[in-house]
Amino acid sequence: MAIERGIYGQIGWDPAGGTAIVPIVSLKAWTGEFTTEYEDVTCFGDTNKVYLPGMPDAKGTVSGHFNSADLALFRAALSPTAGTLKLTPNINSPAIFFQGKAYMSASIDCSLESPKVEGTWQAAGPWAVPGTVLATAAGPGTGNGTFTPANATPPANFAALTTVTASPATAWTTGQRIVLADGSLAHWNGTAWVVGAKP
Numbered sequence: 151m152a153i154e155r156g157i158y159g160q161i162g163w164d165p166a167g168g169t170a171i172v173p174i175v176s177l178k179a180w181t182g183e184f185t186t187e188y189e190d191v192t193c194f195g196d197t198n199k200v201y202l203p204g205m206p207d208a209k210g211t212v213s214g215h216f217n218s219a220d221l222a223l224f225r226a227a228l229s230p231t232a233g234t235l236k237l238t239p240n241i242n243s244p245a246i247f248f249q250g251k252a253y254m255s256a257s258i259d260c261s262l263e264s265p266k267v268e269g270t271w272q273a274a275g276p277w278a279v280p281g282t283v284l285a286t287a288a289g290p291g292t293g294n295g296t297f298t299p300a301n302a303t304p305p306a307n308f309a310a311l312t313t314v315t316a317s318p319a320t321a322w323t324t325g326q327r328i329v330l331a332d333g334s335l336a337h338w339n340g341t342a343w344v345v346g347a348k349p
Contacts, residue, residue, distance in 0.1 A: 154240045161212055162236035163222055165229060167251055167333060169307040171236050174222045177214030177267075180237050182248050184208050184279060208250065208273035210237070216258055216265035223269050227256035232274030234307075234332050249306050250277030251333050278306040278331040287315045288328045290337065290348075295328030304331045311336060311343045322348045 161180050162171040188201035212223070226233055235252040238244070251274040259266045285297035285304055288311075297304055298317070305311050307330055316322075321340035327347035328336055337348040 158240040158242055160238040160241050164234040167234050175220045176217035177212055179213045182210040208277045211270050213268045216267050223256045226254035235271055246280045251275035275333045276331045287317045289317045290322040290326030307332045324348050
């Protein structure tokens with residue numbers, strides 16, 4: 151994707167935390183902040199500050215106009231469980247997006263002008279970010295599973311597994327699974343990917 155107009159951005163949401171993501175209408179801006187905390191580990195004799203990376207963080211904002219026909223943002227803010235948030239810079243480049251589970255908040259500013267809405271989001275699980283190394287193969291495990299190449303980002307959701315090769319290609323055993331970026335589980339039955347852990 152080259153530099154393109156922001157008018158084609160989009161904010162999508164699935165309250166169930168899965169892959170049934172639907173655009174939230176009347177929103178017109180979003181931000182994403184992807185940072186890593188660093189601990190100062192400078193010691194005697196060091197010639198400059200030295201830092202040790204800690205946990206990465208993902209959070210941001212959404213904003214737009216109040217639309218009584220779509221109250222998804224407020225339902226998300228009042229939900230005690232995380233949903234799946236998808237932030238797309240330009241829908242004409244659908245392969246470029248930021249996605250993961252998130253908790254939401256919302257506020258409304260109502261005056262003589264058109265009411266404005268704002269919200270924040272905070273990560274509730276792994277996030278898929280453009281530019282990261284995407285997994286091309288996946289192996290079973292009782293934790294998150296294994297993905298290759300090294301340090302690869304798990305597929306964003308079950309639908310994204312179509313480009314991932316199972317390793318081994320034989321049926322996985324009871325309890326084995328992989329955890330996708332949206333928090334859902336999948337396993338290989340010997341011929342195809344199946345939702346959930348191997349029963």
